[in-house]
Amino acid sequence: MKFWNKVFAIVWKDAISEMRTREIIFSVLIFTILVVVTFNFAFGASAETMKLVAPGILWVTFTFAGILALNRSFIPEIEEGCLGGLMICPVSREVIYVGKMLGSLFFMLIIEIIALPVFALLFNLSVLSPQLITITFLATVGFVAVGTLFSALAVNTKAREMVLPILFLPVVVPIIISAVKASGQALSGEPWGELSSWLAVLGAFDAIFIVISFWIFPFIIEE
Amino acid sequence: MENAGYLFASFTIIWALVFGYVLYLNNKQKNLKREIDLLKKVREDENTESAINS
Amino acid sequence: MKNTAIISRLLPVLTFLLFAASLFMVFIYVPTEETMGIVQRIFYFHVPVAWIAFLAFFIVFIGSIMYLWKRQIIWDTIASSSAEIGLVFATLVLITGSIWAKPIWGVWWVWEPRLTTSLVLWFIYAAYLLVRSYASEESRGARFSAVVGIIGFIDVPIVALAITMWRTQHPGPVIFGGGLATSMLITLLVCLVAFTTLYALLLIQRVSLKKRENEIKILQNDDLILEKDTGG
Numbered sequence: 001m002k003f004w005n006k007v008f009a010i011v012w013k014d015a016i017s018e019m020r021t022r023e024i025i026f027s028v029l030i031f032t033i034l035v036v037v038t039f040n041f042a043f044g045a046s047a048e049t050m051k052l053v054a055p056g057i058l059w060v061t062f063t064f065a066g067i068l069a070l071n072r073s074f075i076p077e078i079e080e081g082c083l084g085g086l087m088i089c090p091v092s093r094e095v096i097y098v099g100k101m102l103g104s105l106f107f108m109l110i111i112e113i114i115a116l117p118v119f120a121l122l123f124n125l126s127v128l129s130p131q132l133i134t135i136t137f138l139a140t141v142g143f144v145a146v147g148t149l150f151s152a153l154a155v156n157t158k159a160r161e162m163v164l165p166i167l168f169l170p171v172v173v174p175i176i177i178s179a180v181k182a183s184g185q186a187l188s189g190e191p192w193g194e195l196s197s198w199l200a201v202l203g204a205f206d207a208i209f210i211v212i213s214f215w216i217f218p219f220i221i222e223e
Numbered sequence: 224m225e226n227a228g229y230l231f232a233s234f235t236i237i238w239a240l241v242f243g244y245v246l247y248l249n250n251k252q253k254n255l256k257r258e259i260d261l262l263k264k265v266r267e268d269e270n271t272e273s274a275i276n277s
Numbered sequence: 278m279k280n281t282a283i284i285s286r287l288l289p290v291l292t293f294l295l296f297a298a299s300l301f302m303v304f305i306y307v308p309t310e311e312t313m314g315i316v317q318r319i320f321y322f323h324v325p326v327a328w329i330a331f332l333a334f335f336i337v338f339i340g341s342i343m344y345l346w347k348r349q350i351i352w353d354t355i356a357s358s359s360a361e362i363g364l365v366f367a368t369l370v371l372i373t374g375s376i377w378a379k380p381i382w383g384v385w386w387v388w389e390p391r392l393t394t395s396l397v398l399w400f401i402y403a404a405y406l407l408v409r410s411y412a413s414e415e416s417r418g419a420r421f422s423a424v425v426g427i428i429g430f431i432d433v434p435i436v437a438l439a440i441t442m443w444r445t446q447h448p449g450p451v452i453f454g455g456g457l458a459t460s461m462l463i464t465l466l467v468c469l470v471a472f473t474t475l476y477a478l479l480l481i482q483r484v485s486l487k488k489r490e491n492e493i494k495i496l497q498n499d500d501l502i503l504e505k506d507t508g509g
Binding site for chain 1: 345397400401403404407408411412413417420421423424425427428429431432435436438439440442443
């Protein structure tokens with residue numbers, strides 16, 4: 001159980017430093033809501049159109065917010081030199097991975113918890129269905145599983161945070177497709193059975209990539 | 224023979240890109256040769272220098 | 278030593294012969310397909326090109342794993358060479374797919390499962406090569422791109438699955454209608470073999486070129502040290 005203690009220490013450290021400055025959470029939050037509003041302007045007014053594009057808008061927004069969130073998980077480490085400090089600690093690399101991943105997960109979930117009701121308000125849709133919540137959770141886990149890995153990679157390159165979208169977006173295509181499709185069905189009030197194939201894709205993606213990223217992560221930050 | 228243009232275009236593009244890649248490899252090889260010749264020259268100069276100095 | 282010399286002489290000749298044979302089969306031997314007309318013959322090159330794009334990616338995958346495991350440069354050399362060639366062929370898949378789509382379906386692009394997956398594959402190749410060039414040092418570039426190669430390869434089947442599920446909800450155009458006549462099958466196989474030999478040829482060339490480049494870099498560093506000594 002020492003493993004989880006160390007993981008929690010990392011998550012807690014990130015959470016505290018975020019709570020002290022609150023710089024990222026507010027900007028990502030405002031960004032998210034702004035994106036939703038902008039899409040609203042872009043896609044016009046009729047209710048049927050909105051129903052069709054709503055899932056897509058939701059997930060593009062979360063994807064962009066996710067990229068911002070993931071970038072922030074490693075960039076401060078590089079800039080303040082904390083990554084070196086972290087590596088000197090007697091923690092295995094995998095602990096750093098899980099810690100960072102959970103930190104990003106909580107961060108994104110908070111953003112989503114706030115953004116979803118706003119979204120419901122602007123689009124006149126009900127978002128409190130257990131289906132939508134499940135979809136959102138599964139998709140977010142997949143995002144942070146791969147995203148943490150790529151974020152650690154991206155900050156070590158010359159182009160820094162700009163590399164992350166290039167790496168990240170092609171790989172998470174299955175998440176985006178499944179989340180959008182399933183969300184569309186959930187918002188139409190379909191029962192669980194209809195969603196099951198998309199949820200299976202999300203679940204499989206999460207399982208596979210958590211394991212693979214966990215295993216590969218040490219190769220990224222070794223020196 | 225409708226659409227023969229498309230058929231021709233696709234084959235030509237394949238040929239063009241593969242050939243382009245071969246040209247790119249050729250270029251790299253030429254540059255490599257230049258580097259080798261340069262290095263040889265530098266080595267020669269150093270050898271004559273140390274021969275003179277010793 | 279002798280064996281590799283023989284292979285390196287034979288391979289270009291073999292490639293040429295196979296391509297001559299496939300040109301004959303595609304343009305003279307095989308009958309014209311009834312529904313699509315002569316444009317359908319693009320199929321005989323489009324499919325092998327796609328096959329090579331995926332085969333090259335598999336080699337990138339193997340090379341990446343071996344490099345991370347054994348840390349021998351040769352594996353990174355093989356992986357990056359295959360990635361370069363793979364990018365060329367992935368580009369060709371998209372272009373020939375487009376050129377085929379236009380006369381058949383009237384549009385330059387269709388969100389058909391195989392084409393769309395090829396598009397994602399193209400982006401993953403691009404990411405592999407970009408990460409290499411954006412890395413701060415060579416060894417990091419090799420390590421990082423190996424990670425991209427591994428993750429990308431595992432991801433592609435999932436991408437294909439998701440895209441196929443997505444498109445079958447709105448059935449799109451189908452590339453193969455019905456079965457293939459034997460003559461068509463043989464032609465396709467000859468073309469497949471021809472392209473595979475071409476890939477092998479290009480890969481061997483690129484790898485030996487990269488090996489020389491790496492040797493030169495080592496020599497140059499040695500020379501720098503030498504210069505400092507005699508500069509005295």
